[in-house]
Amino acid sequence: MRKRRKQESSSLFPIKIDQFEKLLKSKFENNPDLSFSVYEHENKKAAVFYISYLVDLEKAEEFLLNLLLTMQKEWTNASIQNEIPLISGDATINKLEDILEKILLGTAFIYIEGEDSVVSYMMPNKEKRALTKAETESVVIGPQIAFTESLVTNLNVIRWSIRSTDLVMEKILLGKETIHEVRLIYLKSVANETDVNTMRERLKTLEVNSIDDSSVLAQYIEDSSASIFPQFYLTELPDRFAYTITQGRVGVIVENSPTAIIAPSTFLSFFESTEDLYMRWNTGSFLRILRFLSVFIAIFLTPMYVAAVTYHYEIIPSDLLISIGQSRAGVPFPPIFEALFLELMIELLREAGARLPTKVGQTIGIVGGVVVGTAAVQAGITSNILIIFITISALASFTAPSYLMGTTIRVLRFPMIILAGILGIVGIIFGICFLAIHLLKLTSLGRPYLTPIYPFQMKDLNKVLFRLPPNFQWRRFLSFQPKDTSRYDKTKAKKKKDIDE
Structure with missing residues (x-):
């Protein structure tokens, strides 16, 4: 179990309502958004309290x-639980730390003076945006909707996509200062138990103050945080x-x-890309x-140019070598500085275009690239x-569907250019060996x-390097050792004859 802030672990009820109000307000530093209303009926007092903007008023x-x-x-x-319908997950609570945790999740409470607990009602008021198209993973063919910041909406979309009673959605709470709900999702009859247990253990043993985003969480629980x-x-x-x-x-x-x-x-x-599945297999x-x-x-395209022009003229065809010599006749800098300057300029234009408003960013990218x-x-x-060469390399780096991997590829160009400028092709080979060793060790x-x-694993090559027709894709990815290796029975999936045959 992860550590939490030290709070009272025993029940503080029964307690006078005015004392309870002072205690709650002191815990929330007299926050004006803490609504604490007191009502009286037949000589009995009741307090209804919640955070106003977290609850559906x-x-x-x-x-x-x-x-x-x-x-x-x-x-x-x-009597309150009999008269007021309970919402799923509601219960009576008698510990202050549980009240403080649930009130921050959008729970409203009723406390009857003299009772030994409070009655809780989960009614969160969650702001959410509508389902829209994906921004960083654009697709032409296939479903267009993307996840939102609403956990409930995302779970609903997943349930509609995977309509199976075998789908497991484990709830885990992370964070000491700011608590966030995390869901571990897998198919119980398919997912490898080792993978599920490993991910569950990493999540439950993680001790952090808060989790701002899933990308931050991924950096906490990945195998090697030092890897690019x-x-x-x-x-x-x-x-x-x-x-x-x-x-x-x-x-x-x-x-x-x-x-x-x-x-x-x-890797x-x-x-x-998901489009690979929706297109024809070829x-x-x-x-x-x-x-x-x-x-x-x-x-490697730009580093090979730097290495060839700096050290290895003999590998360049004569006609092309003459053209390169003529184009570089008035350039006072060595190829390594020339290449690093242009690569840095491309990255500056890309970053500026990404940070500026959409229409302005597109204009800056086009005009800046041409003019500069x-x-x-x-x-x-x-x-x-x-x-x-720089333009071709930049275009090639943007073909990766994953923005994170595309950024990694663009960063790797810089050390490769430096190695090529210092050691030539030997430097490039050294860089390739270093990358190969690193990737072989990575998990x-x-x-x-x-x-x-x-x-x-020969049987998995047709799932990553290329695609076969759908009727040959009856196996799951065997390298991850799923419980059920078959997507369907290939003996029953043969083409049926037409009705008139």
């Missing part, structure tokens, strides 16, 4: 105040989340966060292979050919990060 007035004030029976906890590579996939698409859950993986959603965590995740899974395979090629282009690039060539700071929820390449 219309429901509180209709289901609590009106029914309480029109009761003909004597006020007691038993994300080890858990963060998605805002309910259909992607539902698909991975049905494949046997584990999901986590956090209150007030529009993204969900998928674990375990592999190759960050380049899969088209989806082509796009997926294109993304993998884009990774190598984004990381043209001015840099005319001023003799850089060459035309390098701008082409996600205890599972190898490079699976199914290492450890090699």
Whole structure:
């Protein structure tokens, strides 16, 4: 069990209402939003208290105040529970720490003076936005809705996507100062028990003051916090989340966060898109292979140019070497500084476009790239050919469906350019070896990060590197060892004859 703030652990009831009011207000530092109203009926006093903006005031007035004030029976906890309908999860509470915890979750309470507990009613007033399109994971084909900050809405969307009584949604509370509700989601008959237990243990043993977002939570519980590579996939698409859950993986959603965590995740899974499933299998395979090629282009194209121009002229064709020499004739800087300058300029334009309003950001990105690039060539700071390579690398880095992985790829270009400028191709090979060793050692929820390449699993290659027709996709991802490895019985899924045959 995680530690909590030290509060009174024993019952303080019965207590005088005026003393109880002073105690509550002192706990909340005399917060004006703490509503504490006292009523009297047949020589009995009752207090109704809650945080005004956390509670549905219309429901509180209709289901609590009106029914309480029109009761003909004597006020007691038993009579109140008989007269006022209880909402799911409501109960009597006699410990102050439990009252303080529930009142911050949108609970209204009734205390009858002289009773040994209070009656609680969960009626939270949660602000939420409507379901809209995803911003960071844009899709053309398939469902368009994205998760919102409302936990109830997200759970509802998931339930509609996975209509199975086998779906488990475990509730876990995280945070000492600010408590947030977290849900651990998996299919009981499919998900691997080791993965479920590992994720549950990491969540329950986590001791933090607050969890601001699922991306923050992922950094707390991932296998290696020092790695630049994300080890858990963060998605805002309910259909992607539902698909991975049905494949046997584990999901986590956090209150007030529009993204969900998928674990375990592999390096190759960050380049899969839900559109691959909705397209024809051959088209989806082509796009997926294109993304993998884009990774190598984004990381190694500019460093290879720097290495070749600096140390290895012999690998460049003669005609191209003449063009490069002519374009660099007026450039006073070595290729490494030229490349780093342009890469930094691209990142500045990207970051400025992301932070500015949408219409202004698009204008800055287009105009800034054209004007600054043209001015840099005319001023003799850089060459035309390098701008082409930099542009291709930048475009390739944006093909990754995951924003986190795309950012990682863009960051990796900088050390690769430095190694290429210092050691040439030897430096690039050194960087490749370092990345390979790091990725081989990396894990996600205890599972190898490079699976199914290492450890090699032939039967899983058609799920990550390319796609086969749907009638051949009857197996789940075997590398994660799901309980049920079959999505359907392949012997019963043969094509049926037409009715007139």
